[in-house]
Amino acid sequence: MEIPTPGACGDLKQTGTGGCCCTPAAEHESSGATQTESASSALIAEPKAGASVAEEHGAMIALPGGVFLMGTDYADGFPADGEGPVRSVALSAFQIDPCAVTNQEFAAFVAATGYVTEAERFGWSFVFWAHIAEERRAELVEDTVAAAPWWCKVPGAFWRRPEGPGSDVRERGRYPVVHVSWNDAEAYARWAGKSLPTEAQWEYAARGGLEQKLFPWGDELTPNGEHRCNVWQGKFPVKDTAEDGYAGTCPVDAFPPNGFGLYCVTGNVWEWCSDWFGTAFRADQPLRDPKGPASGQGKVMKGGSLLCHASYCNRYRVAARTSNTPDSSTSNAGFRCVRNS
Template sequence: MSHTSPGCGCGCAAPARQSGAAPVSIGRPVVGTGDGRHAIEQIGIAAGSFVMGDSSGDRNPGDGEVPLHAVELGAFAIDATSVTNADFARFAEDTGYATEAESFGYSAVFHLAVDAPSDDVMGPAAGTPWWLGVRGADWRHPHGRGSTIDGLDDHPVVHVSWNDAIAYCAWAGRRLPTEAEWEYAARGGIARATYPWGDAEVDDGGWRANIWQGDFPVRNTAEDGHLTTAPVRSYEPNGYGLWQCVGNVWEWCADWFDARYYASSPASDPRGPATGETKVLRGGSYLCHVSYCNRYRNSARSQNTPDSSMGNAGFRTVAR
């Protein structure tokens, strides 16, 4: 089984935007009250420690999920869900912000989801023909100009780059989680488990996450009811009360990506490498499947350039 990272052609996350392209205790949940009207329910994560990395042997070569290493973290509060279309709309309306997909004029859309005039389809990405560059695809038009987010207020916002997520955080008085914070929260207090719910398979006793069903990339049976994104409060939350940490959409983290970082990562509050070319993505998406891309796991790592956007990546935020 072969696996690669999104910037290098991973099937379940989009290729990088081409350079030079045109422009463990739970605290009581509270509601954010920052100037940016960030109203997502907050989950308080107590200071603690955990073993970070892959314990199951399911790791993807080159992703850097090992060595296993102990990490201590201070307390933080994290969004119970990914940032939704409704949340992002408040930000855009307040600030007039234009995302990078809007500025560049295109974004990456999975081929079965395209809803756009044929002239808008720029063609497949090299090595990943199921990803198409589509003019006019952005967070308000997730599948292309023929689509809207009407009725999708509670779905995760997509087609937002890392830079877009940082802009939202500045407005909301928040920040992106570090990779270590993300994994600690996603585990939900279950040590060394493969998934947020434990080690049971994703379809054991009913679907536990929004991932691909069928033959990738040509046929999705949508047994879980979703071809693309699902509402952020679908399925069951983990032990900390976080919804859909795996599947549905990839989530940007604050850290630069380096597959060798775990070998030298600090034991206390690691923040990732000082520099890099790509940013960490966590959690997998609705395109992940065990047969070719089993990144809907707690320890799975991926990456893309900070200006890249795609139809299966969003974010959630934290604060201390």
């Protein structure tokens, strides 16, 4: 399986729904899997039991809200994505999860409700090529995304089988659940008595009290040579040197928290927000608790992922954004929840 350098997708800098660099959009036509062969199968390993993230870090973080500067005019950003202009936003108080939802937590939701994710119902999901065992690629990969062939359509891939049949999450209970669509994330949030964050809530919380910084800790990606997040090192998409310690996803609390106590809001997995994606913002209109457009094709995703790299897609900045269709799922997308006070 030959993987080219990211010229096509990187140059396109796609926006709207499913910018292929970030998370490819699925075109679903029919459902291939059933509950029997997926979520309820006794053959699929559960995450090993252990201390939960909530037990270790506390259930939610209470934030007072207030006024902050949202967006960016960063010269090396993507203006077409709607990153700017910088605008003043006022938020009411809310609570937010310190970490992305884990496999262990999602397993509890599935056990309690019998929920079947969209990847299971459609019978496949997108998996990054390098995370599929080389000797099994011919067997597992049905197709690839034309503009981004490192994204592989893998039948049988879903949250419990993140790299497709033969993989499992037994040793990844504290890792972020992936292969969850926006609809799946919304279903979990409702069950938990929470909701998905608005983009404004997410960005306010991710900034950790800092104003107009590129990252939750400042403007340097690796201050004093220290890795603060799980993103790509090396030449994308051919070689990830894993200098940050991880070639795949990492535990949801693997790096130090930001000033508000949130972990891994940069890199690791993209996080779904409640808003429909739009790019029409004005700096001269004060905004209070904005919720995005009334409709659209894609839902906002924030934070970047382990696949982000400055050479083609530096969307791991706090103000960066992308989107995908609500029924799409990939191996680098997850979510965290909020509760409005």
